[in-house]
Every structure is written in C-alpha cells, then in structure tokens.
Amino acid sequence: DTAVSQTPKYLVTQMGNDKSIKCEQNLGHDTMYWYKQDSKKFLKIMFSYNNKELIINETVPNRFSPKSPDKAHLNLHINSLELGDSAVYFCASSPSGTYNEQFFGPGTRLTVL
Amino acid sequence: SQQGEEDPQALSIQEGENATxxxxxxxxxxxxxxxxxNSGRGLVHLILIRxxxxxxxxxxLRVTLxxxxxxxxxxxxAxxxxxxxxxxxxTRTGAAGNKLTFGGGTRVLVKP
Structure with a gap:
C-alpha cells in the first residue's frame, strides 16, 4: 500500500527516558514533516525536511532531533522526555511546491509518565 | 495566537442536514x-483553494475564500x-518549506 507509516503507534515511557519514532513514506515525495497534536487537538509543525535537508525548525527544544537518512524516511528522536511531551506526533509528506497537499501518517501517541 | 482559528469549535447536526x-x-x-x-487517525486532505x-x-464539499x-x-x-x-x-504562506499552519479544528457530530 502506498502510504505514510509510523512506528510505534503507541509509546508509553517514563520521564527522563530517550525514545525514537520512525516514519517512512513510499509516495516518492521529497518533503517530510513532523507535527505535534496536543490534548486540545491543536496541531503544530515541528520540523520539515526537503531532500534530507532541514527546512523548518519551529523553535522546538533541542531535546528533539529529527534525522532523515534518505528522502523516504524521517525519524524523530526525543531525549530526556518530559511530561509535557505527551501528545500525538504525526509524520507527513508532500511533493515540493506551493499547491500540494500533505499526506499524514496514522500518528504515534506518546505518553510520558 | 494561531494563524487559523475555527468557528464553531463543535457542531452537532442530524443526518441529511448541512454543516458549515x-x-x-x-x-x-x-x-x-x-x-x-477521524478519531484516532491521521489527517486526510479534502480540498485546496488558492x-x-x-x-x-x-x-x-463547498469551500469559499x-x-x-x-x-x-x-x-x-447532505x-x-x-x-x-x-x-x-x-494556511500556506509564501514562506519556504511548504509550511502549513493549522487552526484548532471544528468537531462535527452527525447523528443518524
């Protein structure tokens, strides 16, 4: 199936731990994104990569480090997890260009205890 | 504050009615x-208006701008x-990176 996939779907962990979320798209897109959706459903962009190059970094704490090994993958590593990091994290992809929709993955629900 | 703000925050209608x-x-x-x-799922694109x-x-669907x-x-x-x-x-501005700024969303409940 052509899609944006994320793993894991659920992640429950203790404060202070380090965790990673993986994202892959097989749509042939060259731009990928990470979004955070909080408990009030507000969705905010965190990062955007184009052809493995960081394009957008929206004042996200440096505990969050994206990594794009190739243009089909964009992983998110989070160090020293805090309670406020609990949210749903969505990966998305799109072709380059101004008038293109974004395709979203199913989300990863992160709960920090 | 958000670039996009939506109104209403929630909407409840009967099947067959219109939702705006x-x-x-x-x-x-x-x-x-x-x-x-949809609940517990990712976002799905509906429509883009320039x-x-x-x-x-x-x-x-009908969108106005x-x-x-x-x-x-x-x-x-319906x-x-x-x-x-x-x-x-x-919303998409002219800034680089194809950045989209989302509103807070409207929750729609359609009752059968």
Missing part, C-alpha cells in the same frame, strides 16, 4: 486547505454519519 464551519486567519496566504481527522480563487467544490476578510468556510451538504470527524483549516 468557518476559518479565520491573520496574514496573507498563498492557499488554504481543509483536512478531516488565494486567487473564491469558491471550490468537491463532491458534497474571502481574502479581504481573511476567512474561509467549508460547507458539507451530511452523513460517516462525516463525523474533526475538520481543520490550514
């Missing part, structure tokens, strides 16, 4: 997009129970 939701934004845009999110367009249709008022509306006609979801507007 509005989105307001603050800065000039290149295009505006509407997305749907800044030089005033109205666009897709099936039972008024750049002078910096607002857009999404109309779902709603169905399957339309129950949250609907988000997202």
């Amino acid at each position: 939701m509005n989105c307001s934004y603050k800065t000039s845009i290149n295009n505006l997009q509407w997305y749907r999110q 800044s030089n367009e005033r109205e666009k249709h897709s099936g039972r 008024d750049t002078s008022k910096k607002s857009s509306s999404l109309l779902i006609t 709603s169905r129970a399957a339309d129950t979801a949250s609907y988000f507007c997202a």
